[in-house]
Amino acid sequence: MKKIEAIVRPSKVEELKEALAKLEVRGMTIFDVMGRGLQRGEKQYYRGKEHTVDLFPKVKVELVCRDHWVERIIEVILKVCATGEIGDGKIFVYPLEEIVRIRTGERGEAAL
């Protein structure tokens, strides 16, 4: 099993959720993060003091899935979340050793 971490634009989250649901991938955990990379910021002004932002709001989507699902999910993410403009985000894939469903105590693939 793998954990996929996708850092995407907030405005893409709804679409991504729907696209994944079509794959029958429902389980996920998401939260707000701030990202920094190549993207260049808009300026802010407070009483004339300029402040250039270099952290952008992104959403991190975490999905744990079976190994053979990884590529399919990556494909969907790329399709939905790529706009071609800097700041689209990244996908990271990690190994994972164990999964437990708290409700039942089930382990491994059964817990997904």
Next chain:
Amino acid sequence: MKKIEAIVRPSKVEELKEALAKLEVRGMTIFDVMGRGLQRGEKQYYRGKEHTVDLFPKVKVELVCRDHWVERIIEVILKVCATGEIGDGKIFVYPLEEIVRIRTGERGEAAL
């Protein structure tokens, strides 16, 4: 060493903290996340427009610990956080290669 990630109900966090403290496990990092899975949402209404929520507030608890502690901690989490109703959450266990305590620069188990 392993990293345990538990995604639990917000209302269980206090109890979990206390139960782990009894195990002498104090160190942890926690934050708010939104989760999606089998759980079905309550409806919201804004001027007659219905809006069904499919993301639920959960809390992610991250614990780095020695290998032989993993099972004991999972057991505590199961005991405290299982209500038997859908939405109780998951536990994920990851491998981890290095730990550093920033204050002292200590590495590995000493850093815990």
Next chain:
Amino acid sequence: MKKIEAIVRPSKVEELKEALAKLEVRGMTIFDVMGRGLQRGEKQYYRGKEHTVDLFPKVKVELVCRDHWVERIIEVILKVCATGEIGDGKIFVYPLEEIVRIRTGERGEAAL
């Protein structure tokens, strides 16, 4: 490639960003977390009811980088974020299997 997770004091984030930028490390993802460890809390009072806090605001900085960069980055984090007082935080290093740049679909080191 590795993922470095640094849990640091919020007041150190700006400095850390700058120090890493000097290393030409720009890409990172950060978010607010609450941490628990050896640090002892200040008391809060609400209409005479005392409430001791044991969760402290920290910031988690996540950096994915090539293997040989890991030590250099740890060094910078230690230099900037160590104050010597309890609560400075931890660094965790994880293995990682794949990276994809959403914008282009590039994989591996090219995606960084």
Next chain:
Amino acid sequence: MRSIRHWLTGAVGAIALLAGAAPPALAAGGPAVDAGDTAFILVSAALVFLMTPGLALFYGGMVRRKNVLSILMQCFVIMGLVSVQWVLLGYTLAFGPDLGHVIGGLDWLGMNGVGQAPNADYAGTIPAAAFAMFQLMFAIITAALIIGAFAERMNFAAFVLFTLLWTTLVYDPLAHWVWGVGGWLRELGALDFAGGTVVHISSGVAGLVAALVLGKRLSLQREPVIPHNLPFTVLGAGLLWFGWFGFNAGSALAANGLAATAFLTTNTAAGAAALSWALAEWLHHGKPTVLGVVSGAVAGLVVITPAAGFVGPLSAVLMGLLVAPVCYWAVAWLKARLGYDDSLDAFGIHGVGGTVGALLTGVFADTAVNPAGFDGLLFGNPHQLLVQAEAVVAAWVFSAVLTFIILKAVGLLTPLRASEDDEEVGLDLSQHGEVAYQYADFAGEAHSA
């Protein structure tokens, strides 16, 4: 066609007539309206009105994030319910021609006969409608004060029924007793300038009873229950203090020297109590808090309410200094000791502060300030303190017993508490299908589940 007017504006009045009540007392050619006084009372009514949104914020900031809308909802529903109830029925119950010293007759049902001419019995220089509106705002805020006691757990339907019954069966009669011409506490000589007994004791005691009947919040033992937005609470306190000028100075029912005196004592007591609460905290645990300071200010406003037009400025300083430590003790010690869950201290501040205020009015009242009042203990008239105590006991007993009965009755129709699940999820989502804040950058959060 003319009959429609009679139907519309007279239908309920007709009921009153059938009920054998006297014809409306007000006629053309009565006393003249004074523009200055009318301006003052209408604006005061608006100020007192604003206290309820202010209270909504004051209370709303103190609950947890998942329940803030339920507080705001209850306040606004009270504004709606009591406004309509008052026009149809409440006003005449409270201020209508006296029946047996305990209640007003139904003569003014549906505001029948309550119009543009003054009613000299209550305020001879302002339109009767202005007086009725000013008084309405007191009825609203009183019902709203109670909700602090059962916050974060009451079933909404039960709340609606409770409010309607309570305002009709507790507030309206009590207002009649104390302020109505012929009311028995008024005839007894009890002093209550702007509603220490009618507003604060009645609501605070009702809150205590409700807290006891409903029981504790589930999470109370399990986790810290901490105000989710103190700036709201502070802003709410600012609006309360602001509105209280209408409450107390407006209770002079004219823009005169007495109103100025009441304004002065009101502000002074609030300021003094804010300071003494902070001081109590500073001494007790080393840090004065802003929640403490605003709680103190409210306690000071409560304590001076019955006394505002009867005491001098130095008495106001003393009353303010005294009341805050007592309320602090009630919320920090007494509540924990007795173990009731008065969520936002409706009893601890309004019940206790109102009681202290009613009694201290019997100590500090001074006919040199207001010849229409009586002297208190300090000025040679210990009897007044006794009278005040009688009024306090009457209000306590009446409010406690009736509140208990009403809650039990409502409980027969619908559960008083939200279900455990609903309480856990939060009343906002479970009772109202709404979430207060959307912090996330992606759309569509829910709440604790």
Next chain:
Amino acid sequence: MRSIRHWLTGAVGAIALLAGAAPPALAAGGPAVDAGDTAFILVSAALVFLMTPGLALFYGGMVRRKNVLSILMQCFVIMGLVSVQWVLLGYTLAFGPDLGHVIGGLDWLGMNGVGQAPNADYAGTIPAAAFAMFQLMFAIITAALIIGAFAERMNFAAFVLFTLLWTTLVYDPLAHWVWGVGGWLRELGALDFAGGTVVHISSGVAGLVAALVLGKRLSLQREPVIPHNLPFTVLGAGLLWFGWFGFNAGSALAANGLAATAFLTTNTAAGAAALSWALAEWLHHGKPTVLGVVSGAVAGLVVITPAAGFVGPLSAVLMGLLVAPVCYWAVAWLKARLGYDDSLDAFGIHGVGGTVGALLTGVFADTAVNPAGFDGLLFGNPHQLLVQAEAVVAAWVFSAVLTFIILKAVGLLTPLRASEDDEEVGLDLSQHGEVAYQYADFAGEAHSA
């Protein structure tokens, strides 16, 4: 040197004279100022003023986090723009000596001749400047109501131009028609106590047209668009209700019995409508919401606005009960059905509620309440309903046509909508370079990108 005074205070007046207008009508030795009435109108003006910050919160809470500042910005810019426009030009267009029943002359340009003495044409017991200020506040709130319709997508420069043109070309003439001495709707006998037509229909219809011309928000289909801070919305509603006492009672232009009546009907209708909206929701989807209750209260305030000084309290109850379900239907069904994106229901509440109110005024108006008005349908005068309908149609057509033309004209100069990117990022950051909230513990967030 004396000439400087003339230059400064008279320059624009001179233009007026050159334009052939009559000399200022006000002279010393006119009617006397009454302190009570003046106090009431100045305070009422302040109350109406506060409605715009209140509206800013009411609307601001309903948009998404990334656009809240753009709402607040638009409200405050309107406060600035209309304040200056009114003093220089607007007041004389609306209330200056009548030209052909459609517009005021330029005699009072730059407030020339509008001073401390009363203008008996409008309010004989208060300074002309007080009347002008009271009226200004209506002009401000009217322009501000519109922004709810095009929220979250309008280009700021276009908004500024639009506002300036709209207040000058739509509000000022319409105010003249309805309230100005000689205005044709006034002469027709249309009743509009406090601005149902002038304020609510005109702004609501303008909102509908703007929503249609600008088109839908990009994200509307893609994701749920949910209020980001309902407590702000509720607080805003509280301030609106509070300020509305100045709006409606102040429209008596004196602190008298009529003001008290208007106060009473205003509060009653608001309360009744809050309840009936909640009830409609309860029946419709099982849960009354706080957004519903405050929307209902506002709808009730809208519906009673034209009627406040012409109807009795029971009519106010009925009007309140009736209007809320109609507005609820308009925002929950009609809007979805017709497919316009009136973001915050400026049309659904103010356009629809104002129309209902103007018509119902023709039903419930009662000369027993106000002999200076007319009887409505219920009191034997069906003709009044016809007159009201004429006024409604006139306001609808005038506002719709002019708003359309103004938007098209502005669109020639600058894009009406923010760019897609800017809309996505949010107007706060893209149009104003600011971010509303800093939640993070580290410094310096941006917004959705």
Next chain:
Amino acid sequence: MRSIRHWLTGAVGAIALLAGAAPPALAAGGPAVDAGDTAFILVSAALVFLMTPGLALFYGGMVRRKNVLSILMQCFVIMGLVSVQWVLLGYTLAFGPDLGHVIGGLDWLGMNGVGQAPNADYAGTIPAAAFAMFQLMFAIITAALIIGAFAERMNFAAFVLFTLLWTTLVYDPLAHWVWGVGGWLRELGALDFAGGTVVHISSGVAGLVAALVLGKRLSLQREPVIPHNLPFTVLGAGLLWFGWFGFNAGSALAANGLAATAFLTTNTAAGAAALSWALAEWLHHGKPTVLGVVSGAVAGLVVITPAAGFVGPLSAVLMGLLVAPVCYWAVAWLKARLGYDDSLDAFGIHGVGGTVGALLTGVFADTAVNPAGFDGLLFGNPHQLLVQAEAVVAAWVFSAVLTFIILKAVGLLTPLRASEDDEEVGLDLSQHGEVAYQYADFAGEAHSA
């Protein structure tokens, strides 16, 4: 027993008598109270009161999340402290019978003799107590304005001492100089309608000195320091603008034509300045901000304060247009250049705007508007500008020197600044043991550490 009354209401008065002061000047049978004027001044006092909670929000929104409660706390503690100080001592220092043109005598200690009858020296148609309360609100807001300068770093105990000393040693005498019968600046002929010198210059300059004495915030260089909640700031500005109608129009001390004029000029200047600040930003960096617009509005309110009852509406437009760019320059350029850390621009807006206003009053004052004033430079009296400049210099020097001395004295007793750790953690938690917001779904957050 009667002696208790004398003890209570007379004790401090007795001290005054012992101190050789004249017996209270007010006696029965004096001038009559006018209800309209009294209504207006009491309501104005309430409006000015509300400015301090408004300021709390205005400032509170601009600090970082971890310090917002400390701002609210300081504002509310000032409300308490100054309310009590004023009743006991401050009022008589400021307005008591003149001693040597610099201070009021102690005759009215503890409000002795300040009652329901008017004091013809100041306001012959309202109760003396109403006048005293109206003036109190000015004392409160003045002390509160200063805190913007030392926000986010002052030690709470030092703040309390500082406030008490400053209001007594700076505000009270200065109020006497400018407004007290016999005060030397008043006798000089300096015009200050509602407190440009007394309120804004004194507090702004005190802020500058405090910022210099305390030094910069630690984090200032290290990280961006950005407002944490701009909607609060905007709401606060709305309440300030609203309350300012009481401040300026109320300063006519009667509900008359002059009050209407002051209302008109106040609103006009605020609107014009809001626009010109936005314009300055638009030209300077391409984006008008809402923080800019509300800062401009406040600057406009500041500049018109001394002039409100002396100038016409077109002068108000000009004053508003002029002041905003000057204040913008002060906060955006001058502050950076000179390097003081005036956290929230108490000096940049109130000090600078107040100075501009006091001087421009000497330019635009017009006896055609107010015959009780003087003409300014534009109307042929350059001398007035000189007089205004003298008053400005006197206020600057007096406030600067005294503030410096008071801070140094307080610094001997307790550290002026919070410890570095406390500043880092935030004043809310470190000084008050509280946290403003609970965002998390689990209970019990702390703050930056």
